[in-house]
Amino acid sequence: xxxxxxxxxxxxxxxxxxxxxxxxxxLPGDVAQNILGQSATPEALENLRTEMGLNDPALSxxxxxxxxxxxxxxxxxxxxxxxxxxxxxxxxxxxxxxAAFAAVMSVPxxxxxxxxxxxxxxxxxxxxxSATTLxxxxxxxxxxxxxxxxxxxVNIPLFPSVASVYDGMGFxxxxxxxxxxxxxxxxxxxxxxxxxxxxxxxxxxxxxYIETAELKGLSSFxxxxxxxxxxxxxxxxxxxxxxxxxxxxxxxxxxxIFVYPGLGQYLVDHVSKRDIPVVQACGxxxxxxxxxxxxxxxxxxxxxxxxxxxxx
Amino acid sequence: MTKDLKQLAAMAASGALNRxxxxxxxxxxxxSTAMAGSFLGTAARAATPQKGGTFKVAISGGQSTDSxxxxxxxxxxxxxxxxxxxxxxxxxxxxxxxxxxxxSAIESSADAKVWTFTIREGISFHNGxxxxxxxxxxxxxxxxxxxxxxxxxxILRGIDTIEDVDGKVVITLADGNADLPYLLADYHxxxxxxxxxxxxxxxxxxxxxxxxxxxxxxxxTFEKFADYWDDSRxxxxxVELLVIADDTARIAALQSGQVHIANRVPPKxxxxxxxxPQIDIHxxxxxxxxVFNMFCxxxxxxxxxxxLALKYAIDRQQMVDxxxxxxxxxxxxxxxxxxxxxxxxxxxQRTYDPEKAAAHYKASGHDGPIVLRTADGSFxxxxxxxQLFQQSAQAAGIxxxxxxxxxxxxxxxxxxxxxxxxxxxxxxxxQDAMYSTAYLSTADWNDTNFRRDDFDAKLLAARxxxxxxARTSLYRDMSVMVNNEGGAMIPMFANWVEGTRSEVExxxxxxxxxxxxxxxxxxxxxxx
Numbered sequence: 010x011x012x013x014x015x016x017x018x019x020x021x022x023x024x025x026x027x028x029x030x031x032x033x034x035x036l037p038g039d040v041a042q043n044i045l046g047q048s049a050t051p052e053a054l055e056n057l058r059t060e061m062g063l064n065d066p067a068l069s070x071x072x073x074x075x076x077x078x079x080x081x082x083x084x085x086x087x088x089x090x091x092x093x094x095x096x097x098x099x100x101x102x103x104x105x106x107x108a109a110f111a112a113v114m115s116v117p118x119x120x121x122x123x124x125x126x127x128x129x130x131x132x133x134x135x136x137x138x139s140a141t142t143l144x145x146x147x148x149x150x151x152x153x154x155x156x157x158x159x160x161x162x163v164n165i166p167l168f169p170s171v172a173s174v175y176d177g178m179g180f181x182x183x184x185x186x187x188x189x190x191x192x193x194x195x196x197x198x199x200x201x202x203x204x205x206x207x208x209x210x211x212x213x214x215x216x217x218y219i220e221t222a223e224l225k226g227l228s229s230f231x232x233x234x235x236x237x238x239x240x241x242x243x244x245x246x247x248x249x250x251x252x253x254x255x256x257x258x259x260x261x262x263x264x265x266i267f268v269y270p271g272l273g274q275y276l277v278d279h280v281s282k283r284d285i286p287v288v289q290a291c292g293x294x295x296x297x298x299x300x301x302x303x304x305x306x307x308x309x310x311x312x313x314x315x316x317x318x319x320x321x
Numbered sequence: 322m323t324k325d326l327k328q329l330a331a332m333a334a335s336g337a338l339n340r341x342x343x344x345x346x347x348x349x350x351x352x353s354t355a356m357a358g359s360f361l362g363t364a365a366r367a368a369t370p371q372k373g374g375t376f377k378v379a380i381s382g383g384q385s386t387d388s389x390x391x392x393x394x395x396x397x398x399x400x401x402x403x404x405x406x407x408x409x410x411x412x413x414x415x416x417x418x419x420x421x422x423x424x425s426a427i428e429s430s431a432d433a434k435v436w437t438f439t440i441r442e443g444i445s446f447h448n449g450x451x452x453x454x455x456x457x458x459x460x461x462x463x464x465x466x467x468x469x470x471x472x473x474x475x476i477l478r479g480i481d482t483i484e485d486v487d488g489k490v491v492i493t494l495a496d497g498n499a500d501l502p503y504l505l506a507d508y509h510x511x512x513x514x515x516x517x518x519x520x521x522x523x524x525x526x527x528x529x530x531x532x533x534x535x536x537x538x539x540x541x542t543f544e545k546f547a548d549y550w551d552d553s554r555x556x557x558x559x560v561e562l563l564v565i566a567d568d569t570a571r572i573a574a575l576q577s578g579q580v581h582i583a584n585r586v587p588p589k590x591x592x593x594x595x596x597x598p599q600i601d602i603h604x605x606x607x608x609x610x611x612v613f614n615m616f617c618x619x620x621x622x623x624x625x626x627x628x629l630a631l632k633y634a635i636d637r638q639q640m641v642d643x644x645x646x647x648x649x650x651x652x653x654x655x656x657x658x659x660x661x662x663x664x665x666x667x668x669x670q671r672t673y674d675p676e677k678a679a680a681h682y683k684a685s686g687h688d689g690p691i692v693l694r695t696a697d698g699s700f701x702x703x704x705x706x707x708q709l710f711q712q713s714a715q716a717a718g719i720x721x722x723x724x725x726x727x728x729x730x731x732x733x734x735x736x737x738x739x740x741x742x743x744x745x746x747x748x749x750x751x752q753d754a755m756y757s758t759a760y761l762s763t764a765d766w767n768d769t770n771f772r773r774d775d776f777d778a779k780l781l782a783a784r785x786x787x788x789x790x791a792r793t794s795l796y797r798d799m800s801v802m803v804n805n806e807g808g809a810m811i812p813m814f815a816n817w818v819e820g821t822r823s824e825v826e827x828x829x830x831x832x833x834x835x836x837x838x839x840x841x842x843x844x845x846x847x848x849x
Binding site for chain 2: 011266
């Protein structure tokens with residue numbers, strides 16, 4: 010079953026690469042025009058196009074790119090001629106690091122708040138948690154980012170407003186620089202995970218065996234984490250994975266506001282320049298992460314459900 | 322007033338203004354001569370540059386697609402980066418005079434066709450090599466090569482040969498050009514070892530700072546080049562350039578003191594930022610202008626009465642007030658303003674006049690709406706400006722239909738293709754360069770399709786005219802011609818608006834480009 014899923018994933022990746030290629034072909038202008046901008050002379054344009062091989066037909070450009078990918082070669086960026094794999098690695102590590110930092114803060118917090126909301130269901134802690142997390146998910150990301158900058162960088166200078174990280178930076182200096190974007194991301198993804206946790210556990214709480222546990226005289230918090238949570242794990246993992254994927258692929262706005270050198274900004278710059286090999290490579294990586302995390306969610310659901318684990 | 326005076330005095334002390342210009346500008350601010358004099362004294366004492374420290378700068382425009390190759394530089398960030406590691410043959414000062422840099426002397430033949438540049442001796446590159454005339458020749462040849470993608474290719478097109486003759490660089494032009502040294506001050510023309518032919522993006526030059534790290538679109542770091550030849554520049558030990566595209570983030574970095582300088586402060590909020598006790602806002606008037614382009618050869622714009630009708634139907638002062646928030650000046654339908662050498666200030670300023678507009682409109686015989694294409698990417702506030710124009714034209718009975726275009730692809734699909742659209746020009750070092758780029762009949766970027774033999778003849782005559790008065794008069798005639806008959810409706814010139822923390826000293830306004838023409842971290846210093 011897993012092998013079938015993997016094969017499907019590869020098919021989807023291929024489809025993604027075709028869609029991205031067609032998409033960037035349809036956009037007006039090409040990379041030569043976008044590099045030279047308003048100052049493009051016809052000669053310079055022609056020289057650049059020839060040098061970049063843009064005059065070849067689209068199909069042959071796609072095939073030569075796909076041929077490279079199969080051999081593990083992402084190619085070189087058209088705009089500055091640098092090796093894509095090399096310049097993307099540090100960006101990807103930055104993105105993953107920020108996502109991990111935000112996840113370490115947000116996932117336990119979301120699950121804990123979810124449990125708390127169930128324990129005090131329909132009482133003020135539940136309502137407070139629901140209201141604040143809903144408010145933070147309803148505000149646009151850039152607004153949360155600006156508010157955090159205003160409070161924690163301008164008014165009370167605790168953290169830097171510019172999350173500029175670079176090679177050779179110490180671990181704690183890095184965490185300090187990343188504090189604000191990680192906080193902003195936490196606020197953005199918290200509500201979704203917390204509400205899903207709450208709903209999934211409440212669903213289980215209706216079951217007869219929970220009533221038995223109550224009659225047995227267990228404390229209500231113990232019932233929730235010992236008996237209800239394990240049976241609600243599959244939908245929670247699902248939503249956690251979706252949010253992790255979001256933390257990696259959907260953080261362009263946060264990266265721009267906090268000037269964080271992640272993959273999102275890198276992708277946007279190259280899309281606006283129509284640098285197709287880079288866009289393709291980023292698209293593939295994003296798609297692979299998305300598909301991979303969903304695969305993990307499916308497998309977890311399988312492992313936590315005895316009925317699926319031991320089919321008759 | 323005190324703040325302005327201080328700024329003027331600092332300019333005077335750093336040599337950007339001469340004493341007389343300082344006194345007259347100070348008087349305009351309402352200062353007595355004695356008061357102005359004392360300010361000048363204080364500034365001159367304080368103006369002894371302090372050495373050391375790390376300059377941190379937030380700058381816009383950079384992208385991860387950038388390169389250190391000077392030929393490929395197109396934005397604010399790469400411009401500033403080039404000035405850190407590179408030097409030029411000559412520079413243009415704020416008063417329009419030439420400053421000798423890697424060239425120590427320039428001679429020209431009487432017809433301005435053959436130019437000889439003596440190269441300064443004892444200059445070393447960051448890689449240890451010594452600068453020779455051959456490096457200069459190779460650099461200029463690389464940029465002038467027809468197969469190059471250099472942004473300077475256009476301005477070097479008139480060059481016939483570039484030779485190394487006994488250690489001097491001799492440039493021969495096809496036709497004379499009295500402005501050649503000004504053209505060689507173009508920011509792309511960083512002198513590189515062997516012209517950068519071996520490694521165009523190595524980032525090696527003779528500039529005051531060496532490139533330490535270049536993470537394009539993110540961050541650049543530089544350290545002082547110990548063997549730099551000019552002690553009056555490069556005062557700090559290290560520079561850190563942070564590329565911050567988002568306006569709010571850039572200003573927040575300045576407010577929180579994370580950076581010393583932020584460029585491109587949005588005019589809308591400049592007044593608010595200035596209230597911060599530790600931030601100074603600088604607004605430098607330059608040759609950069611916003612323009613509404615009409616094709617002179619395409620109906621209905623081929624009728625000069627219609628062009629005049631539109632030119633009288635735009636409220637210039639309102640544009641400066643509400644689009645630039647006062648950080649600019651009104652335009653007079655010519656690309657030339659006082660930022661250019663040999664400017665004539667006596668051409669009558671066109672103002673908003675709905676009656677005249679209506680009269681010209683009637684004379685043109687045109688009927689029906691006129692389509693204006695615009696996008697916010699064509700200049701900041703372009704869509705708002707188009708709407709203001711629509712309303713002021715309405716008062717003269719002219720219907721403007723605004724067609725909003727996507728920013729993406731605007732320069733390739735709309736500008737220079739559609740007969741009426743909004744655009745901008747960054748300005749050029751000389752009148753000749755500006756006119757040759759966008760108003761000469763044969764220019765690639767003649768974006769108003771303004772093609773007039775008599776205009777071209779005057780431009781070519783001015784190019785070889787060595788008498789400044791005769792030249793000024795020729796340029797005046799050309800401005801008048803463009804003002805009355807051209808297709809460029811130029812309502813405003815925009816200022817460069819930048820913010821600095823109070824520890825930054827030595828700042829003066831240079832209209833040529835953002836960040837004191839890219840020299841902020843090179844000429845300013847940090848107060849300990």
